[in-house]
Amino acid sequence: MAEQSFDFQKNVDTALADTQLRANFAYAMSTLYQKRKAVFADKAETERLREIGNAVRQRALSKLPELLEKLEKKCTENGIQVHWAETTDEANRIILDIMNRHDAKRMAKGKSMVSEEMHLNKFLEEHGKEVMETDLGEYIIQLAGETPSHIIVPAVHKNKDQIARLFHEKIPGAPYTEKVEELNALARKTLREKFQHADIGLSGVNMAVAETGTLCLVENEGNGRMCTTVPPVHVAVMGLEKVVEKLSDVPPVLRLLTGSATGQIITTYFNMITTPRKPGEKDGPKEVHLVILDNGRSTILRDPELRQTLQCIRCGTCLNHCPVYTRIGGHAYGFVYPGPIGKILTPQMEGLEKTGGIVSASSLCNACEEVCPVKIPIPELIRRMRNESYDPKGTVSGHGYKWNLPEVLIWKAWALANRYPKLNELALKAGGLFGNRFPKIGPLRQWTRVRTAPRLSGKSLHEMVKAEGVDHE
Amino acid sequence: MDKRYPDKPDTVYFFGTCLVDAVYPEAGMAAIRLLQREGVRVVFPQNQSCCGQPAYNSGFPDEARAVARQQLDTFTRDYPIVVPSGSCAGMMKRHYPMLFAHDRDLNRIRAFSNRIFELTEFLVHSLKIELEDRGDPIHVTWHSSCHAAREMGVTEDSKYLVRQLQHVTLTELEKERECCGFGGTFAVKQPAISAAMVTDKIADIRSTGAARVLSGDCGCLMNITGAMEHGGVGIRGQHIAEFLWERTNG
Amino acid sequence: MSESARERIFSKLRPAVAAGRFDIPSPEPPPRPEWTRSEKVEKLKALMEAVRSEVHVVKADAWTDALKALARRRGFKTLLYAPGTPVGDAVKQAWSEGSGGLPALRTYEGTIENYKDTLFHDTDVGITSTRGGIAESGALILWPDAAEPRLMSLIPPIHIAVLEADKIYGTFIEAMEAMAWPEQMPTNALLISGPSKTADIEMTLAFGVHGPKELIVFILEP
Numbered sequence: 009m010a011e012q013s014f015d016f017q018k019n020v021d022t023a024l025a026d027t028q029l030r031a032n033f034a035y036a037m038s039t040l041y042q043k044r045k046a047v048f049a050d051k052a053e054t055e056r057l058r059e060i061g062n063a064v065r066q067r068a069l070s071k072l073p074e075l076l077e078k079l080e081k082k083c084t085e086n087g088i089q090v091h092w093a094e095t096t097d098e099a100n101r102i103i104l105d106i107m108n109r110h111d112a113k114r115m116a117k118g119k120s121m122v123s124e125e126m127h128l129n130k131f132l133e134e135h136g137k138e139v140m141e142t143d144l145g146e147y148i149i150q151l152a153g154e155t156p157s158h159i160i161v162p163a164v165h166k167n168k169d170q171i172a173r174l175f176h177e178k179i180p181g182a183p184y185t186e187k188v189e190e191l192n193a194l195a196r197k198t199l200r201e202k203f204q205h206a207d208i209g210l211s212g213v214n215m216a217v218a219e220t221g222t223l224c225l226v227e228n229e230g231n232g233r234m235c236t237t238v239p240p241v242h243v244a245v246m247g248l249e250k251v252v253e254k255l256s257d258v259p260p261v262l263r264l265l266t267g268s269a270t271g272q273i274i275t276t277y278f279n280m281i282t283t284p285r286k287p288g289e290k291d292g293p294k295e296v297h298l299v300i301l302d303n304g305r306s307t308i309l310r311d312p313e314l315r316q317t318l319q320c321i322r323c324g325t326c327l328n329h330c331p332v333y334t335r336i337g338g339h340a341y342g343f344v345y346p347g348p349i350g351k352i353l354t355p356q357m358e359g360l361e362k363t364g365g366i367v368s369a370s371s372l373c374n375a376c377e378e379v380c381p382v383k384i385p386i387p388e389l390i391r392r393m394r395n396e397s398y399d400p401k402g403t404v405s406g407h408g409y410k411w412n413l414p415e416v417l418i419w420k421a422w423a424l425a426n427r428y429p430k431l432n433e434l435a436l437k438a439g440g441l442f443g444n445r446f447p448k449i450g451p452l453r454q455w456t457r458v459r460t461a462p463r464l465s466g467k468s469l470h471e472m473v474k475a476e477g478v479d480h481e
Numbered sequence: 482m483d484k485r486y487p488d489k490p491d492t493v494y495f496f497g498t499c500l501v502d503a504v505y506p507e508a509g510m511a512a513i514r515l516l517q518r519e520g521v522r523v524v525f526p527q528n529q530s531c532c533g534q535p536a537y538n539s540g541f542p543d544e545a546r547a548v549a550r551q552q553l554d555t556f557t558r559d560y561p562i563v564v565p566s567g568s569c570a571g572m573m574k575r576h577y578p579m580l581f582a583h584d585r586d587l588n589r590i591r592a593f594s595n596r597i598f599e600l601t602e603f604l605v606h607s608l609k610i611e612l613e614d615r616g617d618p619i620h621v622t623w624h625s626s627c628h629a630a631r632e633m634g635v636t637e638d639s640k641y642l643v644r645q646l647q648h649v650t651l652t653e654l655e656k657e658r659e660c661c662g663f664g665g666t667f668a669v670k671q672p673a674i675s676a677a678m679v680t681d682k683i684a685d686i687r688s689t690g691a692a693r694v695l696s697g698d699c700g701c702l703m704n705i706t707g708a709m710e711h712g713g714v715g716i717r718g719q720h721i722a723e724f725l726w727e728r729t730n731g
Numbered sequence: 732m733s734e735s736a737r738e739r740i741f742s743k744l745r746p747a748v749a750a751g752r753f754d755i756p757s758p759e760p761p762p763r764p765e766w767t768r769s770e771k772v773e774k775l776k777a778l779m780e781a782v783r784s785e786v787h788v789v790k791a792d793a794w795t796d797a798l799k800a801l802a803r804r805r806g807f808k809t810l811l812y813a814p815g816t817p818v819g820d821a822v823k824q825a826w827s828e829g830s831g832g833l834p835a836l837r838t839y840e841g842t843i844e845n846y847k848d849t850l851f852h853d854t855d856v857g858i859t860s861t862r863g864g865i866a867e868s869g870a871l872i873l874w875p876d877a878a879e880p881r882l883m884s885l886i887p888p889i890h891i892a893v894l895e896a897d898k899i900y901g902t903f904i905e906a907m908e909a910m911a912w913p914e915q916m917p918t919n920a921l922l923i924s925g926p927s928k929t930a931d932i933e934m935t936l937a938f939g940v941h942g943p944k945e946l947i948v949f950i951l952e953p
Binding site: 032035036039040053056057059060062063066067069070071072073076077092093094098142143144145148161162163164167168171188189191192195196199200203204219220221222228229230231233234237238240248254255256258259260262263270272273274275276277278279280281282283284285286288289290291292300302306307309310312315 | 736737739740741743744745746747748750751752753754755756757758759760761778782839841842843844846847851865867868869870876877880881882885902903904907912913916917918919920921922923924925926927928929930931932933934935937939940941942943
């Protein structure tokens, strides 16, 4: 990933200049937008469901230590081995240890954003392991040597011509075809082979149920079921916030997740795993491991406002509805989680000084908040990130990194002018004197790149109402 | 969204907004005249300035609070406060209680926020205004600011007023709920993204075939008309108050 | 290392939660639809067909005839079934009454470790029972077990599932309650709504990317 040389502005310019990329995103996002709209047509019911989603997630967070302990206890009773990792490095090592213990060389991997957060593939490959992504989108970007550009549809930035060329070049013996059915068939053939010979399967976790120790996975392709059923060992990785209290919390969250992510009432498969293969059973992994990752989440939980970030169920609908994301795509954000949720999650995980640039990339249009299935007030939290950027006494890592005297003074002067009407009048008068011939520097230069400059009126409304004799009491 | 509207009052406050004050005062005057024509006394306190949103959205909450307090201390009587902007109204109605969440005066601030109304919703629901169109036929489209749509929920009220005018044809934008790329300081902090957004918005506006684009928010108007002018697009932008006054006063 | 990581994590989580300030709403649960059996059948059928499942509503005493007719028409070559289950036994019985033109019956021999090759490369169709269905979501409920292993419904290119109309529940939550899921979660519980699919290439829907290319459902009416 781009951690070292992360230059958001450069990424933005590159993305905006790529007309193919913009067309790919515009098409895909409007498709997902329409599909969600169709499945959540009943406004009142949708609102109720979102309220339930919010309650389920908040309740889980409010009892997080208790629920995680219960999850651990239940899983252990069920025969699932639970591991705790405070950092991504610890999580990677736990998984490598499990592989080494089984002398496992080949991993078949289902879709997992946490594993992306861990950069697991790179880590394992550096240790001589073969990692095969099996979700079609993840497979495509793995072949291309890229990272996901979307939480749900990782290869959404590529069109079928690009994928056709990629498959032809990278899959031995693959003929060139632009037919989607044939491209899928190529992937099926290649990956079925991999499932059959994998020594270990890896998956993410969409929800873990504390009450029963059950790991829930949502998918359409069946690769998740393959990874969690065919190889003799299954490792699931989850962020520690993904727990829910009870089995009865699952149906509303599932409904919200599939509806928000892809506009489906339900996905093809909802896979609930509670135990490894039991005696007498013919398939399923003999060992199941659950790796629970913190990576900064426990710190986020401390702040009553910021902890709402942890309500996220990773549906990606805020990306699909974001006017900024749909234009610059996921890679521009430079880190694993793009779009509106990325703007609040990434700085908390990676530090504002490194990632703060993305926080300015929001018009605060509130489209994300309107559709978030668990009602995370994303615009409020973006504002909070902006406050933290300038606040030397903030709490988010890297807070105050943007503090600078000129900008602080400008806002102080602005506040002063708007608190003392005489000053404001004077400022406007000064503006009027310049006769709209401000030099086009600073903000005005940016503004006038594609716009004419605003023309100050000769007379302010304050003056006009006075002249018209409007009451002022 | 809980919405309660007062019956037609004798007196209202008018909060002009900083942008109307400096760049679009005619829109403010038109709004005042519309209110007055309905028999309502309009009070415009001279100590008013800005709702505080620019600082609030830019990472300077203390400065935003200082400026917000200026308005709280200025609009002290319990008249409804009419605002010719969905965005500024949203700031004062939805965000002041959050901005002052830890303030001793929170109850007073909540009461203030409850008195905030966006112009078109107030004309429709409290004044039950009936408009008689005296203008020539014209084809227009409507641009809703994000905050008018999502914080104030007044888009339908605004369009209802336009539709009352019998010689006016209204064609809606294909992506009416998508941001135009203004976003206050966003437009200058992320100029390239903002430019991409306003370019798409203008394409949407052009494809309606409308001769004029109306809006209830001057920030969006400044962005859209500035970009149209820069790009040589011959479509005029106008604040709804000015348009309504122009069509019905003659 | 793992043990101390656990302690470190909990030592941060506990005070974070103890500080409180959660504002948890208490919304009403969603209404439960009151559908008759035939409404539930219709609803489930419509939703499953919309995601390209093939659904046949048949009389319970004639379902194997319908299966045989379908198998002959489609020219299936091999059929993996689960002996010792009601569905499996019915298949075996039906085949014993005349199997001309029918696929050869297969059973899951041994465990996946030694059955993998046959399962992946030489099995056309897998037939399984279901625990029920969910009308509101258009999904089947499967609880694979020792008799009916998990991969029977995943590896063969065609999955046939048998569902009793009486076991279609209105909603997922009703199914959970009626079957007391919290007390008896199986190794693996599945909801299945259609054949395997993806839209990862240009949002174009394509079926059978990893799992079955076809899902055929027999709904048995009394």
